[in-house]
Amino acid sequence: MPSFSIQNFGCRVNQAEAFAWAEAFRKGGLRQEDDAARSDLVLVNSCTLTGRADRDVRKFIRKISRRNPEAKLIVTGCYAERAPEEIERFPQVRLVVPNSEKSGLPEKVLALVGMGGSDKRAEPGTAGPADGVPFFRSRALLKVQDGCDNRCTFCVIPNVRGKSASLGEDDVLACVRNLARAGYREIVLAGIHLSSYGVDLGPRGSLLGLLRVIEKVEGLGRVRLSSLDPRRTDGALVAHIAGNPKVCQHFHLSLQHASERVLEKMGRPAGPEVYRSILSDLRGRSPEASLGADVIVGFPGETDDDFALLEEFLLGSPLTYFHVFSYSPREGTPAAARPQIPERIKKERSVALRKLSAEKNLRFRASFLGGELEAVVIGRRDFTELLTGNYIKVLVPSCPAPRREIVRVHITRVSPCSTEGEVVST
DSSP states (O other): OOEEEEEEOSOHHHHHHHHHHHHHHHHTTOEEOSOGGGOSEEEEEEOOSSHHHHHHHHHHHHHHHHHOTTOEEEEEEHHHHHOHHHHHTSTTEEEEEOGGGGGGHHHHHHHHTTOOSSOOOOOTTSSOOOTTOOOSOSSEEEEEEEOOOOOOTTOOHHHHHOSOEEOOHHHHHHHHHHHHHTTOSEEEEEETTGGGTTTTSSSOOOHHHHHHHHTTSTTOOEEEEOOBOGGGOOHHHHHHHTTOTTBOSEEEEEEEOSOHHHHHHHTOOOOHHHHHHHHHHHHHHOTTOEEEEEEEESOTTOOHHHHHHHHHHHHHSOOOEEEEEEOOOOTTSGGGGSOOOOHHHHHHHHHHHHHHHHHHHHHHHHTTTTOEEEEEEEEESSSEEEEETTSOEEEESOOSSOTTOEEEEEEEEEOSSOEEEEEEEO
């Protein structure tokens, strides 16, 4: 039986796609192999958000080509959509599948290894794992939206993902039911611009409406949301998700910057006060919630004063962590043609904000020392790994519950590098 492995780069949407493909591959007769160096077939789901993302993909392809020269490599994703000719230069890459052809990817891959002949398409959650085959993930990831209608001046994603497109509410509901029946206690809703869910449907839908339907599914433990856009996060949505026991109290909102001048240059008209108001509302309604943000430093035209505004905003905010990106010019975007900030300054600013993020996250985790939280079992190594609803990874010495189950954990130790605990009930 041929084996496969999947290497993801980038966003939660890529992870959700891989989750669905893994089910389709197993249904088609392939065996999952965790180690790409031992796989007959290696599928690479690429990212092209930054220059570093492109380099990471190329580095992985070269590494697997050396370690596993007999493997067939298939590359898909945003890098494959943007610059297929750069991927095709690698002799071991047998197939390049752009985003526009992802719907037929399982059939193409199965045909490549001689397992074609029948319809292997599968919506996420419709093909349960075969007996004895480990689940691809401990948490189910479901892509409910793709593409983006916004035109931020730094972002190439609308060019490679297209316009916003939502999975119909009935289809989402069917997937959630199947995943719950398969034993998944946590389902992650993923989208390139999740906050735009439903705007393209007829009749028009919304993320709030979708959540109200999903929460009624029998056997569902909880739903986790991927990144939200503050420009489409209104008071009704905040009131529904904050403190809701069916929704993981972990909310990641794209900030990018806190200088109105820089935000205007980015093509993001929502100012820092809008963001501050949403964070304040979330924190007031959900004191234990993890609040995250995406931040870009070194955007063209960012001055020392702009950076100081950003740093001051982050320091005084209830954010518990932030992902810091050094601006990377993407060909074809307006910002790429502007005068660029020196790399040295970008690095200095990134280091400063990552240090601040680590300090805030340590304080957040330490606030739960001696308390109890619900967590899903996500992995077993020397320790069992748990993930709390509010996005704290906890290491415990032992856990009787299997992967995917939700348990209660007592937090016993917090350090800069880890959080430890003991399972108190299953």
